[in-house]
Amino acid sequence: xxxxxxxxxxxxxxxxxxxxxxxxxxxxxxxxxxxxxxxxxxxxxxxxxxxxxxxxxxxxxxxxxxxxxxxxxxxxxxxxxxxxxxxxxxxxxxxxxxxxxxxxxxxxxxxxxxxxxxxxxxxxxxxxxxxxxxxxxxxxxxxxxxxxxxxxxxxxxxxxxxxxxxxxxxxxxxxxxxxxxxxxxxxxxxxxxxxxxxxxxxxxxxxxxxxxxxxxxxxxxxxxxxxxxxxxxxxxxxxxxxxxxxxxxxxxxxxxxxxxxxxxxxxxxxxxxxxxxxxxxxxxxxxxxxxxxxxxxxxxxxxxxxxxxxxxxxxxxxxxxxxxxxxxxxxxxxxxxxxxxxxxxxxxxxxxxxxxxxxxxxxxxxxxxxxxxxxxxxxxxxxxxxxxxxxxxxxxxxxxxxxxxxxxxxxxxxxxxxxxxxxxxxxxxxxxxxxxxxxxxxxxxxxxxxxxxxxxxxxxxxxxxxxxxxxxx
Amino acid sequence: xxxxxxxxxxxxxxxxxxxxxxxxxxxxxxxxxxxxxxxxxxxxxxxxxxxxxxxxxxxxxxxxxxxxxxxxxxxxxxxxxxxxxxxxxxxxxxxxxxxxxxxxxxxxxxxxxxxxxxxxxxxxxxxxxxxxxxxxxxxxxxxxxxxxxxxxxxxxxxxxxxxxxxxxxxxxxxxxxxxxxxxxxxxxxxxxxxxxxxxxxxxxxxxxxxxxxxxxxxxxxxxxxxxxxxxxxxxxxxxxxxxxxxxxxxxxxxxxxxxxxxxxxxxxxxxxxxxxxxxxxxxxxxxxxxxxxxxxxxxxxxxxxxxxxxxxxxxxxxxxxxxxxxxxxxxxxxxxxxxxxxxxxxxxxxxxxxxxxxxxxxxxxxxxxxxxxxxxxxxxxxxxxxxxxxxxxxxxxxxxxxxxxxxxxxxxxxxxxxxxxxxxxxxxxxxxxxxxxxxxxxxxxxxxxxxxxxxxxxxxxxxxxxxxxxxxx
Numbered sequence: 001x002x003x004x005x006x007x008x009x010x011x012x013x014x015x016x017x018x019x020x021x022x023x024x025x026x027x028x029x030x031x032x033x034x035x036x037x038x039x040x041x042x043x044x045x046x047x048x049x050x051x052x053x054x055x056x057x058x059x060x061x062x063x064x065x066x067x068x069x070x071x072x073x074x075x076x077x078x079x080x081x082x083x084x085x086x087x088x089x090x091x092x093x094x095x096x097x098x099x100x101x102x103x104x105x106x107x108x109x110x111x112x113x114x115x116x117x118x119x120x121x122x123x124x125x126x127x128x129x130x131x132x133x134x135x136x137x138x139x140x141x142x143x144x145x146x147x148x149x150x151x152x153x154x155x156x157x158x159x160x161x162x163x164x165x166x167x168x169x170x171x172x173x174x175x176x177x178x179x180x181x182x183x184x185x186x187x188x189x190x191x192x193x194x195x196x197x198x199x200x201x202x203x204x205x206x207x208x209x210x211x212x213x214x215x216x217x218x219x220x221x222x223x224x225x226x227x228x229x230x231x232x233x234x235x236x237x238x239x240x241x242x243x244x245x246x247x248x249x250x251x252x253x254x255x256x257x258x259x260x261x262x263x264x265x266x267x268x269x270x271x272x273x274x275x276x277x278x279x280x281x282x283x284x285x286x287x288x289x290x291x292x293x294x295x296x297x298x299x300x301x302x303x304x305x306x307x308x309x310x311x312x313x314x315x316x317x318x319x320x321x322x323x324x325x326x327x328x329x330x331x332x333x334x335x336x337x338x339x340x341x342x343x344x345x346x347x348x349x350x351x352x353x354x355x356x357x358x359x360x361x362x363x364x365x366x367x368x369x370x371x372x373x374x375x376x377x378x379x380x381x382x383x384x385x386x387x388x389x390x391x392x393x394x395x396x397x398x399x400x401x402x403x404x405x406x407x408x409x410x411x412x413x414x415x416x417x418x419x420x421x422x423x424x425x426x427x428x429x430x431x432x433x434x435x436x437x438x439x440x441x442x443x444x445x446x447x448x449x450x451x452x453x454x455x456x457x458x459x460x461x462x463x464x465x466x467x468x469x470x471x472x473x
Numbered sequence: 474x475x476x477x478x479x480x481x482x483x484x485x486x487x488x489x490x491x492x493x494x495x496x497x498x499x500x501x502x503x504x505x506x507x508x509x510x511x512x513x514x515x516x517x518x519x520x521x522x523x524x525x526x527x528x529x530x531x532x533x534x535x536x537x538x539x540x541x542x543x544x545x546x547x548x549x550x551x552x553x554x555x556x557x558x559x560x561x562x563x564x565x566x567x568x569x570x571x572x573x574x575x576x577x578x579x580x581x582x583x584x585x586x587x588x589x590x591x592x593x594x595x596x597x598x599x600x601x602x603x604x605x606x607x608x609x610x611x612x613x614x615x616x617x618x619x620x621x622x623x624x625x626x627x628x629x630x631x632x633x634x635x636x637x638x639x640x641x642x643x644x645x646x647x648x649x650x651x652x653x654x655x656x657x658x659x660x661x662x663x664x665x666x667x668x669x670x671x672x673x674x675x676x677x678x679x680x681x682x683x684x685x686x687x688x689x690x691x692x693x694x695x696x697x698x699x700x701x702x703x704x705x706x707x708x709x710x711x712x713x714x715x716x717x718x719x720x721x722x723x724x725x726x727x728x729x730x731x732x733x734x735x736x737x738x739x740x741x742x743x744x745x746x747x748x749x750x751x752x753x754x755x756x757x758x759x760x761x762x763x764x765x766x767x768x769x770x771x772x773x774x775x776x777x778x779x780x781x782x783x784x785x786x787x788x789x790x791x792x793x794x795x796x797x798x799x800x801x802x803x804x805x806x807x808x809x810x811x812x813x814x815x816x817x818x819x820x821x822x823x824x825x826x827x828x829x830x831x832x833x834x835x836x837x838x839x840x841x842x843x844x845x846x847x848x849x850x851x852x853x854x855x856x857x858x859x860x861x862x863x864x865x866x867x868x869x870x871x872x873x874x875x876x877x878x879x880x881x882x883x884x885x886x887x888x889x890x891x892x893x894x895x896x897x898x899x900x901x902x903x904x905x906x907x908x909x910x911x912x913x914x915x916x917x918x919x920x921x922x923x924x925x926x927x928x929x930x931x932x933x934x935x936x937x938x939x940x941x942x943x944x945x946x
Contacts, residue, residue, distance in 0.1 A: 033772070040648060040775065073771075081648070081775050082741035095745070096780065127621040135827075136616040143609040148600040151796040152928075175513060175554075187822045194820050220819045268555035272568065298546070299506070302513065302554045307569065323624040325826035346693045347667050349660045353798035354608075355825055455625075 031066055035074040043083045043096055053091035054084065117429035118464035122261060122407035122452030123320075126378065130323050134367050135358065142357035150357070154350040156342065158185025158330075165360040166330050169368075170314070174289065175302025177309040181332050184341070185350055188317040188329035189290055190217045193253065196286060196313060197225035199337065199344040200251055205283060209249035211239055213438035213445065215260050218253050218288065231440040234259055238266035241273040250283030256304045257292035261438050261450045263401025263409060271304055278311040285312045291320040293372050296380040296403040310334045318359065320406060320454070321372060327351055328359050379406065379454065382461070386453050389465045394472070406454035409435065412447045416472065421449075425471035430464055432471070504539055508547040516556045516569055526564035527557065590902035591937035595734060595880035595925030596793075599851065603796050607840045608831065615830035623830070627823040629815065631658025631803075638833040639803050642841075643787070647762065648775025650782040654805050657814070658823055661790040661802035662763055663694045666726065669759060669786060670698035672810065672817040673724055678756060682722035684712055686911035686918065688733050691726050691761065704913040707732055711739035714746040723756030729777045730765035734911050734923045736874025736882060744777055751784040762789040766845050769853040769876040783807045791832065793879060793927070794845060800824055801832050852879065852927065855934070859926050862938045867945070879927035882908065885920045889945065894922075898944035903937055905944070 042048045055063070057071040064071075075092055078084040085095035150159070157163070166183045170176035186192040197208065208222045212231030222229050230247040233240050239254050254274065256266040266274070278285045285304060292300045305314040309332075317329030328351055333341055350356065362368050380403070387399055390410065398411040412418070418434045425432045433450045436442035449468075456464060515521045528536070530544040537544070548565055551557040558568035623632070630636070639656045643649035659665040670681065681695045685704030692702050703720040706713050712727050727747065729739040739747070751758045758777060765773045778787040782805075790802030801824055806814055823829065835841050853876070860872055863883065871884040885891070891907045898905045906923045909915035922941075929937060 036772075037648070040779070044650060044779065077772060077774070079741060080738070082744040082780060085741070095741075124625060127624040130621070130624050132616050136613045139612045139616070139827075140609045143605050143612070148603070151600040151603050151798045152597060153797045154800070175510070177517065190820045191822055217820060224819050265553070268552060268558065268568070271555040299509075299550060301550070306513070306517065307555065324626045325624045327627070327822055327825040346697050347663045347690060349664055349800055352800040352825060352828055354612075355828065 028067060028070055032070045032073045035064075035066075035070060036077050039074060039078055040081070040083060043078075043094055048094050050094050050096060052094045054094070056091070116426070116431045118456060118460055118467065119431045120451050120453065120456050120464055121431050121433045122450045122454075123324075124452060124455035125320050125323065125375070125406065126457075127323065127455050128457065129375065129378065131367065131371055134371075135322075135362065138358040138361040138365070138367070139354060142361055143354055146354065146357060150353055154353045154356075156345070156348060156350055157338075158183070158350050159353055159356040159360070162356040162360040165363050169363055170303075170316075170330070170332065173369075174292065174300070174314075174316075175306045176314060176332055177306040178332070179309065180335050181305070181309040181314075182335050182338055184331050184333070184338075185356055186329050186331050186348075187327045187351055188319050188324070189288055189315045190221045191348075192315040192317075192329055192331035193218055193286065193288075194221040194225050195331065195341060195345045195348055196315075196333070197222045197227045199341045200284070201226050202344040203340060205250045207247065207249040207251075209244050209247050209252040211254060211259060212440045213261055213435060214253075214255075215288075215290075216438060222253075234262055234264060236264060238264045238270050239274070241270055241277055244274075245277055250281045251286060252278075252283075253286045253288055254304075255288045255290060257289060257301050258295075258402070258405045260288075260290065260405075261407060261409060261435060263405060263407070265301060265402060265404075266304070271307065275304070275308045275311055278308070283311075287312055287314045289314055289316040291405045292316075293321055294376060294379055294405050296376060296383065300404075305332055310336070313337075321368075321375065326355065326359075328355060382453050382456070382458055383408070385458055385461050386451070386456075386465075389461050393462075393465045393469050407450055407452040410449045410451050412449065412472070414447055416447050418447060418449070421471045425467060428467050428471065430467040430471065432468070501540060501543055505543045505546045508537075508539075508543060509550050512547060512551055513554070513556060516551075516567055521567045523567050523569060525567045527567070529564070589899070589904045591929060591933055591940065592904045593924050593926065593929050593937060594904050594906045595923045595927075596797075597925060597928035598793050598796065598848070598879065599930075600796065600928050601930065602848065602851065604840065604844055607844075608795075608835065611831040611834040611838070611840070612827060615834055616827055619827065619830060623826055627826045627829075629818070629821060629823055630811075631656070631823050632826055632829040632833070635829040635833040638836050642836055643776075643789075643803070643805065646842075647765065647773070647787075647789075648779045649787060649805055650779040651805070652782065653808050654778070654782040654787075655808050655811055657804050657806070657811075658829055659802050659804050659821075660800045660824055661792050661797070662761055662788045663690050664821075665788040665790075665802055665804035666691055666759065666761075667694040667698050668804065668814060668818045668821055669788075669806070670695045670700045672814045673757070674699050675817040676813060678723045680720065680722040680724075682717050682720050682725040684727060684732060685913045686734055686908060687726075687728075688761075688763075689911060695726075707735055707737060709737060711737045711743050712747070714743055714750055717747075718750055723754045724759060725751075725756075726759045726761055727777075728761045728763060730762060730774050731768075731875070731878045733761075733763065733878075734880065734882060734908060736878060736880070738774060738875060738877075739777075744780065748777070748781045748784055751781070756784075758785045760785055760787045762787055764793040764878045765789075766794055767849060767852055767878050769849060769856065773877075778805055783809070786810075794841075794848065799828065799832075801828060855926050855929070855931055856881070858931055858934050859924070859929075859938075862934050866935075866938045866942050880923055880925040883922045883924050885922065885945070887920055889920050891920060891922070894944045898940060901940050901944065903940040903944065905941070 057068050057075060061068040061071045075084060079086050083096045084092050086092040162185055163183045167178045171178055186195060206227055207230060208227045209230045209232045210219055211234050219229050230249050232244045238259055244252055274285050287304050289303055303314055305312040314332035318326055390397060390399060396413050400409045422432045422434060435448040435450055436445045439445040530541050530548060534541040534544045548557060552559050556569045557565050559565040635658055636656045640651045644651055659668060679700055680703060681700045682703045682705045683692055684707050695702050703722050705717045711732055717725055747758050760777050762776055776787055778785040787805035791799055863870060863872060869886050872881050874881045895905045895907060908921040908923055909918045912918040
C-alpha cells in the first residue's frame, strides 16, 4: 500500500474522530488518544489492511501538525496491542486482519415502553406505591454509616446485620423457628431455590416434586440446578401428599400459606402429612412463602418451617411486598445444611451489601411493617373492588381463592376459547394469563384466568374488566 | 393431661410472652397474637404434649380476663397451622409433636472485628476511599427518577440504560468492539464467568484452560459450572499459548492486560497467537479485565476483545475500582452467543435495578472517571512508597510486576520458610499471601509473596513492612 494513500486515510480518520470525550484531558495526551483510537478503528474496519505500512512517525507528525511524541506513543500502544508490528530498520506495518464485520447494531435500547395499558398478569406488587423516599433514605443512611470493611467482599451468606434483622422478623411475623435453623440472604425465591437444589443434588437428592399448577420459574430453577422435576396435583386442601408419596421425589416445593396460582391454603392435615412424609423419605419440604404477608381476613398462617426446622426450608423475598427490582430475599435452612449450602454454591454472590444494610435499616425503623399495613389495606380494597366489578360485568364467571395475596382465579364457562380471549385482550392493551400457563398438562386444567391486581391501579379496574368482557365476546 | 395443669402453664406462658413487639398494635389483636405465639411456643417446646387438651375457650378467657374472641381466634389460627385439632363435641387437643430441640444459638453475629491490623492480601481497592457521598447521591437520584416499571422484574441481561452506558465506556476507555458483541450486566467477574461456563458447557465445550498461577475463584466458578479445568503456565510474556494448545481446552481465561498474580502483560505475539488458537479450535478466549484501569506508566493496553469480538469475551467489574460490596460487573459476549447465554442461565438474576441505574448515573455524570483519576494518583504514590520502603527495609528481596494494578510480587531469597513467615506475620496482625496460594503445584512456585497495597493506607506502609521484616527473621 502506497504511502500517500495512507495520508488521505489519516486526514479522514482524524476528522471522524472529532474532539471526542478526552478521558485524559485535551492537549498532547488527548491527541495521542484520538490518534490511537483512529488507527485502531481503521485497522479493525479493514481500511488499513494487514501488511500495510504506516508513515514514519516524523512524517505523520508533520502532516498532522503535532509533536512526534504523539505519533510514537500511539504507534507504541498499538504495537503493544498487536495491531502494528515494528522491526528495527523497517517500516512499521499493520499486523492484524479482522474478519469481515456486519454493521453495528445500536446497543442503546429504548426504555421499555409498554404497549400494554393494563397488565393483570400475576406476580407484581403495586410498583407505583414503592416507598421511594424511605428506601433512598435507608440507602443514604447506611452508605454513610457502614464501616469501611463492610465495603469489602461480602459474606456469601449475607451481612450479619440483615441476617439478624430477618431472623427477628421471621420469628415475630411468620412464626419461623430459628433455634436450629439459620437465615441466609439471597436474591429472591428463585435464587434461593436454585442454591437449595444444587445443595440437594450434592446431598444425593436428584428428584424434586413441585405443585401442579405452579410457578414455572421454580421448575426452571430446579432443572437448571440439575434436578428432575415431578409435578404433583393440588386440590382444595393444597398439595396432594398421597400423590407426592408415589413419586421418587425426596424434596418438594410447596406454597403452604397461599398456593400459586390456585390460592389454596394447605390444610392442617396436609401440613402434618407433608412433614411426616419428609421424615419418612429422609427429605425436605421447601416452603415458598412468596406472598403470605397479604392476608385480608385474618392473620397470616404461620410458616410450616416452624413445625420442623430440620425438615422444612423457608424461602421468601421482598419481591411481592416492595419490588422485584430490589433483588433481596432469604433462605432459612436447617443449621446442619449450612456447610453443604456453602459448598454446593462456592461462587454464589450475596446481594450488594449496601442494599442488605438498607433493608435491615428499613425493617428496624418500622418502615417495612408500616408499608405492609398500608399495602394490606390497599390490596384488600382493590380486591373487593375487583370482585364487585367482576360480579357486575361478568356475572357468569366465578372467582376462587381466599382473601389473600395479589391475584384471584377467574373461572369461565366451559368451552370459552381462552387462547382467542388472550389474543383479543392483548390486541386491546390488556395482558391476560390463562391458568394453563402454570400447568404441566394444559388440556386438563379448568377454564380459568389468573388475574393479578397488585399492579393494577384502582382507577383502572373498571376499564380493564370491560376490556376483558369485550375480549370474551 | 389434666385441665388445671394447663392453666398453670398458661399463666407462665403469658408472663414469658411479655408485651412484645405488637406488630398489629395493642388491644385485642395484640393479645390474640401473644396468646397464639405463647401457645405455639409451648407446643413446640413440648410443654403441651401431643394429645393434651386445651381449656374450653370460655374458661380460658375467664382465667386470662380477656374476651372469648381472643381465645377462639388464637385456637383457630393454631388449628389452621396444624398445632391443634378441634372436633365438634370434643375438646380441642394438641395435634403436634416436636422432635427434641437443642438450645437456640443466637443468630445475631457480632460485626466482623478484624484481628488483622494490616491486610496486604491482594484483591481490594482502597475501601476508605469509596465515594460514599456521590454513590448515595446517585442512588437517591435514580430512586426518585426511575419510571415505575423499572421497579418490576429486572431484565436478566441488565437494564438498558446501564448496558448502553457500559458499552460507551468500554469502547471509549478500553477499546472494546461492540459492533458484533453485546454487554450484559452481572454481579462481577466470578458471576460472569460462571454464566459463561454454563453456556460453554451447553455448547459442548467441557474443558477450560486457566492461567497458572491464577485467581482461584475463577477455577471455582468453572468447576461449579461443570467444566474441567486445565492449568497452563505463565511466563514473562504471559500465558504460554503452545502449552495451551496441548490441552484439550477449547476456551481459556486470561488476564491479558495485567495477569494475576504475576503482573505480566500478555505480549503482542501471544495476543495474536491466542486469537488464532481460538479460531483453530473453534473456541473462545475469556478476557478477565479485572484491574486494567490501574496503569501508572502509560495508558492501559486496550482489551483483546477488540481484536476479535466473535472469539473473545470480556469480563469486568467495579470490584477493584469502587468496591466488591457493590456486586456490579459486566460481560461482553459475541452477539451470536447471547441466546445461548440466556438459555443456559434461565434463573440468573440481574443485579438490583436501582444499583444498575445508580452506576449508569455515576458514570454518565463523570464521577467514575474522576474517581479513577484520583485512584490512579493515589495508587501510583502508594506503590512508589511501598517499593521505596521495601528497598530500604528488605534489600535482599526483589519486586516484580509492571507499574500497574493493586499488587506486586515480592521475591524472597530461596530457602525462605514462607509458611513460617505467614504464620509469624499473622500472629502480629499482618495478613500475608504467598504466591503458592495461587498455583496448582505449590512446590514448583518461586519463593514469593503477593503484596496487595490497594487497601493499605499510606501511613501504614512502613509499619506493615517492618512487621514483614520481623516475620522473615
